[in-house]
Amino acid sequence: MKLYDYILSPSCYKVRLMAALTCVKLDIRPVDFHPGAEHRGPELMALNPAGSIPILEDADLILTESSAMLVYLAARAAPEWLGSGAAEETARVQQWLSFSNRLTASLGGARLHEMLLRPGDITALQAQGIAALRELEAGLVEQGLRGMRFLASDRPTVADIACFPYVALAPDGGVSLAPYPAIRLWSRALRSLENFIEMPGIHRLHELKPDPHIEPDGA
Amino acid sequence: MTHNAMIDEWYPVGLFSKLDAAGRKTALMGEPIDVARDAEGNAKVTEGNGRPLPVRVRYGHVWSSLGAPQKALFAIPEADQAGRRFVDVGVVRVRCSPLRAVENFLDIAHFPFVHTDILGAEPHTEVQNYKVEIRDDEVWATQVKFYQPQAAKSASGGITTEYMYRVPAPTCAVLYKTCPPRPSEWDVITLFVQPLAEDLCDVWPWMALFDDTTSLTDLIHFQQTIFLQDRSILENQIPRLLPLDPGMEIPTRADLTSVAYRRWLKRHDYTYGAQLVAQ
Numbered sequence: 396m397k398l399y400d401y402i403l404s405p406s407c408y409k410v411r412l413m414a415a416l417t418c419v420k421l422d423i424r425p426v427d428f429h430p431g432a433e434h435r436g437p438e439l440m441a442l443n444p445a446g447s448i449p450i451l452e453d454a455d456l457i458l459t460e461s462s463a464m465l466v467y468l469a470a471r472a473a474p475e476w477l478g479s480g481a482a483e484e485t486a487r488v489q490q491w492l493s494f495s496n497r498l499t500a501s502l503g504g505a506r507l508h509e510m511l512l513r514p515g516d517i518t519a520l521q522a523q524g525i526a527a528l529r530e531l532e533a534g535l536v537e538q539g540l541r542g543m544r545f546l547a548s549d550r551p552t553v554a555d556i557a558c559f560p561y562v563a564l565a566p567d568g569g570v571s572l573a574p575y576p577a578i579r580l581w582s583r584a585l586r587s588l589e590n591f592i593e594m595p596g597i598h599r600l601h602e603l604k605p606d607p608h609i610e611p612d613g614a
Numbered sequence: 615m616t617h618n619a620m621i622d623e624w625y626p627v628g629l630f631s632k633l634d635a636a637g638r639k640t641a642l643m644g645e646p647i648d649v650a651r652d653a654e655g656n657a658k659v660t661e662g663n664g665r666p667l668p669v670r671v672r673y674g675h676v677w678s679s680l681g682a683p684q685k686a687l688f689a690i691p692e693a694d695q696a697g698r699r700f701v702d703v704g705v706v707r708v709r710c711s712p713l714r715a716v717e718n719f720l721d722i723a724h725f726p727f728v729h730t731d732i733l734g735a736e737p738h739t740e741v742q743n744y745k746v747e748i749r750d751d752e753v754w755a756t757q758v759k760f761y762q763p764q765a766a767k768s769a770s771g772g773i774t775t776e777y778m779y780r781v782p783a784p785t786c787a788v789l790y791k792t793c794p795p796r797p798s799e800w801d802v803i804t805l806f807v808q809p810l811a812e813d814l815c816d817v818w819p820w821m822a823l824f825d826d827t828t829s830l831t832d833l834i835h836f837q838q839t840i841f842l843q844d845r846s847i848l849e850n851q852i853p854r855l856l857p858l859d860p861g862m863e864i865p866t867r868a869d870l871t872s873v874a875y876r877r878w879l880k881r882h883d884y885t886y887g888a889q890l891v892a893q
């Protein structure tokens with residue numbers, strides 16, 4: 396399975412992360428997205444006329460939407476990541492998979508603007524990003540009331556992986572995560588999954604400082 | 615405001631390979647500027663009011679100045695050495711003082727924590743003794759040795775890497791490091807920083823490497839990965855500006871280069887992006 400990949404792209408990272416979590420080996424083909432704009436060059440435009448990455452190639456199958464790639468990896472290697480199949484859960488998975496495109500457009504757009512000088516209306520991008528974060532925060536709080544820690548279920552699904560990267564990288568685009576306690580807990584839960592991998596700007600959960608040593612009292 | 619000393623320095627303002635006739639609007643020390651390619655294919659830099667600014671093209675980048683530079687752009691002799699590959703890594707914007715961006719680049723103590731498993735790894739966090747001096751009015755740190763799990767794209771496995779750091783201009787740093795495929799040479803990695811404002815900069819990393827096997831894209835991605843790991847840390851440093859008053863941040867042995875850099879800045883009145891009064 397060949398992934399046209401850019402190390403700094405949150406959309407590409409979704410696919411790398413999903414593959415790592417489901418123990419699928421990807422054949423990585425690095426794309427010079429910045430500064431080379433190779434994704435707009437003839438070779439990649441022929442594969443994906445939309446001019447975006449990631450692109451996933453597996454024999455005859457060519458995917459250009461990261462959500463479809465997550466579903467493909469899960470269906471092949473670890474179907475539990477697709478959810479239980481119950482009607483409501485299936486709908487929630489789809490709801491958040493589609494919602495993830497709003498995160499890409501808003502928080503992703505703000506990040507490209509602030510980091511790689513992409514033109515855009517930064518105020519509008521950040522405002523749309525904040526609106527999306529509030530919606531996600533509310534969704535996670537409601538899930539918590541249902542006794543579930545993840546977006547669609549009590550276990551992580553493709554929906555969580557689709558939403559996580561742009562949210563975790565919101566500060567790169569000048570959007571703070573401080574007002575969203577449920578998002579921060581959710582992010583921690585995802586980062587502590589077995590086989591989790593990082594990308595620049597998203598750190599693994601390793602504690603730099605040891606726990607404080609508390610003397611047993613009364614001795 | 616005593617920003618005058620830095621006005622006469624050269625700054626990177628764009629990649630030469632990316633210039634076009636339409637031009638690119640950017641800024642230098644708060645002034646809007648335009649960087650374009652003229653009809654003859656030469657780089658042209660103009661201030662907002664149309665005033666032409668001095669131009670040099672060197673090390674893959676276009677250089678300019680708002681003032682009247684008294685000195686030539688600093689030399690990097692390795693840029694003319696046959697057999698090296700020259701890598702334009704591309705711009706990354708950082709909401710921090712341009713001086714902070716350079717200072718962070720000079721600091722190796724953060725490697726194991728920020729560039730975990732690439733430029734450093736626990737428990738190898740010890741910075742051994744090294745030498746800091748002023749040479750020809752540049753800050754130099756030499757004999758810097760550090761254990762690295764993956765020092766370069768061309769390194770397979772951990773090695774103890776030797777570094778030299780050099781600050782030839784207030785917002786530029788040049789790093790020389792052990793070159794895994796060619797032990798008698800140094801790889802050159804630079805950080806050219808364009809000061810947009812006192813707390814905002816565009817960073818243009820550039821490299822001159824001996825490596826005939828790694829693809830250009832992989833070389834770019836390796837360096838971008840490392841720089842992006844630094845970016846979030848730079849954006850969260852407090853205070854935003856670099857304090858130049860001794861005593862504000864207490865240095866440890868690992869920070870000798872930083873102390874020398876700050877003293878050198880202060881001596882030259884290079885204070886654009888610096889904080890002089892303790893707050």
Ligand SMILES: N[C@H](CCC(=O)N[C@@H](CS)C(=O)NCC(=O)O)C(=O)O
Nearest residue numbers: 404405406446447448449459460461
């Ligand atoms: N098809 C969407 C596109 C993802 C996306 O926006 N990718 C960015 C990189 S992170 C991209 O290729 N942008 C094209 C551009 O900005 O030129 C997906 O797979 O989720």
Ligand SMILES: [Fe+2]
Nearest residue numbers: 718724728844
């Ligand atoms: Fe760093």
